[in-house]
Amino acid sequence: MVRKRKSTLKASGTLSMEEINYLTRKYRTARAKRNATILFFLIMVVAGTYMLITEHAYSKVYKAASYTKTSSDNNQYVAFHNGIVRYSRNGVTYLNHKNKELWIQSGQFKNPIIDVNKNVFAIADCGGNSVQIFDRKGLKGEFETTLPVEKISISNQGVISIILKNGNTPYIVTYDSSGNILVENEVSVSSLGYPTALDMSEDGTVLAVTYLDTGNGSLKSKVICYNFGEKGKNKTNHIVSQKEYDEEIMPEIYFMDKSNLVVVSDHSFIIYSGKDVPKKKKEVTLKQEIQGTFHTSKYIGFILLKEDKTGYEVCLYNKAGKQIMCKDIKGEYSNVSMTGSEIIMYEGSRYCVITKTGVERVNKDLGMNILSVIPANGINKYWVMGTNELRVIYLVR
Structure with missing residues (x-):
């Protein structure tokens, strides 16, 4: 005869719906807290690892690949989308990260100048009449100006x-x-001064222009903003702000972005705010002489001659005009740009990378005449364009 074991479990009765809902909520809350804790620690690990890699000084540069350049030496380079634009007097070429030509557009430019936006860029012949506009697929449009x-x-x-x-009566024309032609303005130098710089908003609605006026024996500059949309249609010459x-x-x-405009003078910078009608928000005076400028959608940067004139420093400001970093740099650099959180400087064969927090990641002589340095996809990876080659380099400890 098989002897039955006595069960140690005792019936506790039927649970009510309130008790079931309470236990369910308690379980889900505990699970959510546990998952949140795990996610927090994972984020901390990833962020810590990233900071360790990016906010670290590197002593060596590893050449991962090198591509010999077969074209002429008068090329210039700029980053665009996930590739590189190479332009010269003979036209424009779009390259991928392995120096492969994705498309080529011929052109005739005695002195090519370029302006790059997120989705398009333009090449024009400074002193000439040719203008070409491109997107990542190639030529989008081209035309000749009358002046x-x-x-x-x-x-x-x-x-x-x-x-x-046009002599003493220049034009500012929007195409x-x-x-x-969408808008054409003949500039009265006697009343406005001569236009010295311009920039269009991302959506093409607002045009900001600086003018230099030397009439009546005095020197002054003017900042004028034109709005080609609803805000400016009833304004004289579309002018919505002037100072x-x-x-x-x-x-x-x-x-910098849709609503922040920056004007750089010889000893200060001025931040304007307003998407449709930009107005002066803050002016920051710089005590040192400006040697170079750069910016991103988040930061305003300068290379400045130190007050004692013994060297240079790089300083970084946010959109509010607050200084967030200033660091002495070794050497003199005439080429400076910023991508993401990195400030990239180069001159001759030497290049230097400094982070937005002031960490000098690398300062090396590459033994080549550097024409451009562009961050590549991946951490610690860069494209370096030289006179005779394109290199892919990594920073290593």
Whole structure:
């Protein structure tokens, strides 16, 4: 006869719906807290690893690949989308990260200048009449201007504004990508001054221009913003804002994003705010002499001559005009740009990378005449364009 074991379990009765719902909520809350804790630690590990890699000084540069250049030595380079634009007097070539030509567009430019936006870029012949507009697939439009080109700025939609030379009566003309004139302004130098810089908003609605006026024996600059949309249609010459600055020269102006505009003078920078009607928000005076400028959609940067004139420093500001980093640098660099959180400088065969927090990641002599340095896909990876080759390099400890 088989003896039955006594069960140690005792019936506790039937659970009510309230008790079932309570236990379910308690279980789900505990699971959510556990998952959140695991996710938090994973994020901390990933962020810590990333910071360890990116905020670290490297002593060596490894050449992972090298591609010999077969074209002429007068090429210039700029990053665009996931590739590289190579342009020269003979036209434009779009390259992938292995130096493979994705497309080629011929052209004739005595002095090519370029302006790059997110989805399009434009090449024009400074002093000539040729203008070509491209997207990542190739030529989007081309046309000839009636007067010599001086400066250009292109919006993300392919609308382009151009300062055209015409003696003492220059023109600022805005075209679509096919060359159709959208807006034409004849500049009265006697009342406005001569246009020195311009930039279009990303959507092509607002055009910001700086003018230099030396009339009546005085020097002053003007910042004028034109709105070609609803806000400016009933305004004289589409002007929605205008401001004068005495004893200042303003050679640079740019939109950081949709609503922030920056004007750089010879000893300060001014932040304007407003998507449709940009207005002055803050002016920051720089005590040192400006040697170079750069910016991204988040940061405003300068290379400055130190006050004691013994060297240089790189300083970084946010959109509010607050200084977030200033660091002494070794050597002199005439080429500077910023991508993401990295400031890239180069001169001759030497290049230097500094992070937005002031960490000098690398400062090396590559033994080649550097024409451009562009961050590549991946961590610690860069494209370096030289006179005779394109290199892919990695930073290593």
